[in-house]
Amino acid sequence: MTLRIPLLLTAEIVPFAICTERLAVLLVQQATTWRLPGGPVGGEEDLDAAARRHLAEQTGLGEIYLEQLYTFGEPNRDSGQRAVAVAYYALVRAGFSLADAVPAIAETRWVAVDDMPVLALDHAAIVTLARRRLAAKLAYSTIALQLMPECFTLSQLQAVHEIILGELLDKRNFRKRILALDCIEATGEMARQYGHRPARLFRAKRPGQVDFIK
Amino acid sequence: MTLRIPLLLTAEIVPFAICTERLAVLLVQQATTWRLPGGPVGGEEDLDAAARRHLAEQTGLGEIYLEQLYTFGEPNRDSGQRAVAVAYYALVRAGFSLADAVPAIAETRWVAVDDMPVLALDHAAIVTLARRRLAAKLAYSTIALQLMPECFTLSQLQAVHEIILGELLDKRNFRKRILALDCIEATGEMARQYGHRPARLFRAKRPGQVDFIK
DNA sequence: ACAAAAGTGTTTTTGTTACACCCATGT
DNA sequence: ACATGGGTGTAACAAAAACACTTTTGT
Structure with missing residues (x-):
């Protein structure tokens, strides 16, 4: 009952902001492909904390609204290894300057949601779901x-x-x-x-x- | 980047039904305490599939409505080991006879949500969240x-x-x-x-x- | 005949949508 | 003076809420 399977548990974040009159997502470049900010959850780390940490480390963003979205765990979502992703979305205030934040360790870029490049793994699906949730929440929250x-x-x-x-x-x-x-x-x-x-x-x-x- | 921490990933299910004019949850008895049905996700198993499997194995319930709720991953939610739970809720049709189903391997009981015993781990919080979600969904879905x-x-x-x-x-x-x-x-x-x-x-x-x- | 739940419309109230003009400023 | 976006109220319509009596059955 307490067997532990070898798996990679990650937190992935969809950071939204309004950029130049469009809804945009902050992406991170890894080698030649783009992906969402995120990464492994630490052995003694809370899920939300892991999401905030990776976001801060990879993009310099901190102190922003963060909400759990959905957990993706299809066995084949990452080829080769078993990876389960707890997806979040984050909201970044317009006018927030990335320069103010800690310099990011990875190459990042705000990309309009309607103009997204091919993303790693199932990250495109995560963005789509996050966007739906955000739009829905406009109707019944502030x-x-x-x-x-x-x-x-x-x-x-x-x-x-x-x-x-x-x-x-x-x-x-x-x-x-x-x-x-x-x-x-x-x-x-x-x-x-x-x-x-x-x-x-x-x-x-x-x-x-x-x-x-x- | 691909480090795998030793952790236990489980699926936990809140099976709801209307019993004797009350909203009830199907609980499983383990030793002296009650808990939600659920258990470890297999190494090559989809999260939804794991939830359905444990539900069927422990309660005999199958072919029912199932929806992912939230993922709980506080480091101390299970004392001693790092356990992450992907929580689901399920809806069981009134009049469905548990006797029709495969005999359950564990002792189970329908308990009214307003009259719950102490539950294992954070299962009480999972039930509370599931109940809120169900009530909210009544307003905007069938x-x-x-x-x-x-x-x-x-x-x-x-x-x-x-x-x-x-x-x-x-x-x-x-x-x-x-x-x-x-x-x-x-x-x-x-x-x-x-x-x-x-x-x-x-x-x-x-x-x-x-x-x-x- | 009575008890018990099924079935059925209309009015009132509330909330939502549609819509057009004047205002304060910079150039 | 004109261009630009800021600021304001009302009427029509649609949706939601309030409300009470008749019907069909079993006892």
């Missing part, structure tokens, strides 16, 4: 705030929703809905965009927290 | 049909919803909603309950399938 910088305008928040959902939203209805959720508050500051009226800046009321709606 | 026998009355289906949600529902609104989903059809038969008017029997249009709503 998860989009995890993609926003500390201060943001309502138009920026709306754009994030539109990019993830892939459809345009009505400005007045969107604002009504978001403000009714009571999850953001005006800072009192104004965004100094030029060429038009300045926009009010908002911040999350509970920055780290994702609330459920209804 | 998953409740997986708990019904082949033929059932609308009142029986309503009772299942009420038991899982823990609240009473309006009969007319419930029927309107369910019938609008176009997921069940009348068989033409009547249920011969005694002492009152017979009820029309229904069956699922797509028995194995769980549809999403909206």
Whole structure:
């Protein structure tokens, strides 16, 4: 009952951010192929901790929203060895500078989800699932705030929703809905965009927290 | 990068059914404690397959709805050894007789979720999470049909919803909603309950399938 | 005749969608 | 003055909730 099979247990992370008006994933280059950041879970390491550690080591990202997605364990998902992957997705706030973070040890690149190269193993399937989950969660949680910088305008928040959902939203209805959720508050500051009226800046009321709606 | 840590990977299953008007879980007795059915994943075995196999071996249940829930991997969840559990939940149709199934090799018992004994390891937390997921899924899928026998009355289906949600529902609104989903059809038969008017029997249009709503 | 659950529509309330103009700023 | 995105309310519609009586059977 306590037999231990030889297997490789890994944590793999899909780090999402909005880059240049598109939903993008941070990929890591390994030899000639691209893969998700991630790697083996340590012998005494928590799964979430392993995911955070690999993300930090390979990309410099830390202190971000992380959520377990699904565990992939088909016997043949990695040719040659038995590998089980606990997949996560992470949300990176726009404006977060990778340069601020510890220099990454691997070559990394933000790639738009609609324009992904061939990925290692079943990583493409992991990205697809993560994307579906993220889009679904927009409808019943305040998860989009995890993609926003500390201060943001309502138009920026709306754009994030539109990019993830892939459809345009009505400005007045969107604002009504978001403000009714009571999850953001005006800072009192104004965004100094030029060429038009300045926009009010908002911040999350509970920055780290994702609330459920209804 | 390919180091293999010695660890025990298991699949654990929360088998739900409606028993005597309550939501119940099938537990397995091991020595003096109760635990969820489940056990080690084989070296060349798919995770889902391992879950189905252990469920069949330990309880005789087969051919039922099964869905991955979450993977638990805290280093200390099992004292002494590193154990990672991929948790599943399963739905057993009311009226399914365990006697029909292969004789179970372990002592098993259906226990109401509100009346659970102390369980091994973190199995209580797994049950709690599974229960939340099941209740949430009622709202946006036809998953409740997986708990019904082949033929059932609308009142029986309503009772299942009420038991899982823990609240009473309006009969007319419930029927309107369910019938609008176009997921069940009348068989033409009547249920011969005694002492009152017979009820029309229904069956699922797509028995194995769980549809999403909206 | 009575008890017990089955069956059936309409009204009210709530939430969602559609929609157009003025405002503040930089050039 | 004009170009640009910021900001605002209301009416129509759809969906959800509230609500009570008649029907069919067994005893």
